[in-house]
Amino acid sequence: MPKVTFVNNGESSDATVNQPLKEITKTSGWPIAYGCEDGVCGTCIVRITAGKENLNDMEETEQQTLEIMGMNDCEHRLCCQCRVKDGEVSIEGM
Numbered sequence: 777m778p779k780v781t782f783v784n785n786g787e788s789s790d791a792t793v794n795q796p797l798k799e800i801t802k803t804s805g806w807p808i809a810y811g812c813e814d815g816v817c818g819t820c821i822v823r824i825t826a827g828k829e830n831l832n833d834m835e836e837t838e839q840q841t842l843e844i845m846g847m848n849d850c851e852h853r854l855c856c857q858c859r860v861k862d863g864e865v866s867i868e869g870m
Contacts, residue, residue: 781866782806783825797831797858797867808869813856818845820855827865831858 778791780800789804798820801808811819815837824831831853834842838857842848855867 778830778860778862779864780860781826781864783866783868791860793862794832794859796856797853797860797865798855800860801855801867806869808855810856815841815854815857818842818854821845821847821852821870822855823851823868823870824853825866825868827863828853830861830863830865832861 778793779788780791780797781788782804787804787806789800791800798810798813808822809819811817818841828850834853835857838854839848841854842852
């Protein structure tokens with residue numbers, strides 16, 4: 777079963793395969809801010825500290841937004857665009 781850990785407070789939450797990361801963060805009450813939720817505003821940026829291979833591939837909109845923000849470095853993702861594939865993922869709120 778997939779698991780997501782929020783390193784800011786050490787809390788973890790079980791996830792289902794293909795579950796949106798934003799759903800997990802909202803349900804868990806983790807303090808990630810959301811704006812447009814379409815991958816354009818960049819409000820929900822997080823740093824993936826472990827398990828980036830367990831997230832879906834980045835789509836063009838997310839990649840462009842991260843490039844504009846200067847954070848297209850394979851460590852940062854937008855929560856609203858991520859889905860947990862399988863395995864464990866650790867995120868850090870910015």
